[in-house]
Amino acid sequence: EVQLVESGGGLVQPGGSLRLSCVASGFTFSNYWMSWVRQAPGKGLEWVASMNQGASEKYYVDSVKGRLTISRDNAKNSLYLQMNSLRAEDTAVYYCARGGVTAGRFDYWGQGTLVTVSS
């Protein structure tokens, strides 16, 4: 059974940093593109970033470029999102999802982790 489990969310002040993690199981992690998708409270879905299997290709939505960084460790079956210079508008539930660019659909999702940026 495919499982994606996120962690690392919490309350952070504007300008602060946070690192999200996603641990994958039930499939060969190193064979898949992986992504982060977020959802602000009461709002719709927004794609944030995607990374290919070997970590050589990364794509970001313009609003996070230079502040959020996607990475992965295939030996640990883990995906990460380093979040710096956080803003109030980054407040959202962050989902880890399998898929991204070559297979453009997101076929499995984690349960999400809430990031709240507030003073």
Added chain:
Amino acid sequence: DIQMTQSPSSLSASVGDRVTITCRASQSISSYLNWYQQRPGKAPKLLIYDASSLQSGVPSRFSGSGSGTDFTLTISSLQPEDFATYYCQQSSSTPRTFGQGTKVEIK
């Protein structure tokens, strides 16, 4: 960026009803269109990919059609567990973009 527009934004329907949700892309995306269901407090779930392919394990009452700029998601006979919000998403280019969602409520 490709803009995705869904209609309606919400609808009320009864169990057993046929429901159709539309999604329009701001430019042609061929058949690179996916549909998701999100129940309250839960993660999204992939229903349909590449406009009309049913994801494994998804009931056959869900179907998708369309190509180019206009797409539809149809639920042939609405069930109690189908009351949720539905999103379309284009996979033709980055940034990947979603529609604003269609909330299906109980009449």
